[in-house]
Amino acid sequence: MLEQCRRYLDYQGVHYCRPEKAGALAGDMIALRNVAQAARKEFQTLSLVLAEHVSPFVPERVSQWMNQAQICRPHFWTYYRLPSASLTDSALAIRLYGKETEAGISVEVSFIERKKVETSLLQQNRVLNYSIAAPLYYWVQEGQTFYRLDGTEENRQSLLQAVEAGRIRKVLVKYDVPFRTVTSEEELLERLIQGFSLLEPYLKMTHPAE
Template sequence: MAKTPYSYQALSDFLAQDGKKYVKPEKAGEKAQAMQALRQLGQEARDAFTALAEAVAKDWDQVQIQRVSLWANQAQRLRPHFWVYFLGEADSLNRPLMALRLYGEAQKFGLSCELSFIERHKDDETLNYQAKVLDLPVREPLYFQVQEVAGGPSYRLAADELNQRHLQTALAEGRVRKVLLKTDIALTAEQTLPDLVTQIHKGFEALFPYFEATKQ
């Protein structure tokens, strides 16, 4: 069976279904055909994202992709904003890693190259290592994605010296739980896979000094 190629349209089509409830066709009654269609959209979009991640890893020496996120969550709501982590030979699952994440809506979406960690693998030191992204000066096009201890949705902050000092203080005082470092790539239907892979690698190159800092 041939591998599914990367497809902008597959991602766009599934993003349009974000949050819809999925029911197994055999339990969906008269909606069985609609559920089969949703499942096919989800599988095709996940395969397309996986193909992209594999193309990125292929050009990245001694790096393997971890499992791509599923197309529906535990509550069986469609979840098109796929993500995947990249693990090098010297990396650990409980430490910050490079990741690729889909963001946006069907008509306007893209990819985030990010330096973050896998929540289910974190240990008592993971957050401390993640906080080291603030040890080096940060400038655009990088930006911060912040999650406060109090909960609620995460939010974006520009990468400038003032925000960096603010986040260092907030982390030290226990008001902020984690700070991710990210840079975005807008997607268009005209982009070729090789061009997109090149852009993604440039995004990861911008994050690499901070990735190294998290290992100290």
């Protein structure tokens, strides 16, 4: 199940060099590139299959397998938007996370930082206006630190106050599907669809009133 993606997770942070410039490491770089491209294609296939089950959400392109500094970036993601949504709005997304036995795919409500506008954070943090319970949880940015908080009413109220006070920059709502908890890609797909269903009310909260 997603064997290429899981294999590529081991390359997190590795610097890729074009084989023709890699000297004695040319063979290693070719092998790395092959794994990376196969992993991205595998994740892309999953994202397209999922799209067939979560209409009217439309998937965007899968993230690239390395960043501009040519550092391997195996935690692929894909954003899904409604046809009426702006590129600056919050959206649903799936994201590969973890490594080895702790790897999986999460569904989240978030926005693309490089496309944010003045109102992006305000809209995103409206996810706190909707009640929450497990298995959903919060992913919080406080300064330059990121951390997880359980999806409880107590934490929701605490985060509302912290956002109002300016201590918290951003709050995502997430749903994890660890690979160790599913036995097939069909079951993985079902769980991701469930994640979309659970998170859709939070996405609606982020959209400004018409």
